[in-house]
Amino acid sequence: MEKQKEEIIESLKKNPKDVGSSEVQIGLLSKKIENLTGHFKTNKNDKHSTRGLLKAVNQRKRLLVYLKKQDPNSYANILTKLNLRK
Numbered sequence: 361m362e363k364q365k366e367e368i369i370e371s372l373k374k375n376p377k378d379v380g381s382s383e384v385q386i387g388l389l390s391k392k393i394e395n396l397t398g399h400f401k402t403n404k405n406d407k408h409s410t411r412g413l414l415k416a417v418n419q420r421k422r423l424l425v426y427l428k429k430q431d432p433n434s435y436a437n438i439l440t441k442l443n444l445r446k
Contacts, residue, residue, distance in 0.1 A: 364391060372441070382427045383438050389420040390442050 368387040369379055378384060396413040400406065424446070428435040439446055 361395075372438070382423050382430075383434060386420055386423050386427070386438055387442060389416050389423070390444070392416050393420065 365388060368391055369384050372381075372383045372387045373379070374381055374383070393413065393416050396409060396416065399409060400413070403409070424435065424438075424444075427438065438444070
């Protein structure tokens with residue numbers, strides 16, 4: 361997981377020390393959502409993790425709305441990089 365996290369940060373960062381920009385946060389949340397979705401294929405009744413998934417999806421949604429308002433070019437770029445639809 362740490363290696364994947366570093367790869368996501370490396371691919372989405374704006375400058376060498378960037379680890380917390382909206383783009384990086386969206387990328388990390390997308391990976392978390394992807395991992396939880398895979399977890400639910402084998403553990404259908406895991407209700408506690410379902411709450412975590414919903415929180416991550418809503419957080420990513422809020423960050424995407426913020427990014428769309430602040431920097432539309434970066435918003436369009438992140439949608440294509442992460443294959444998200446909007």
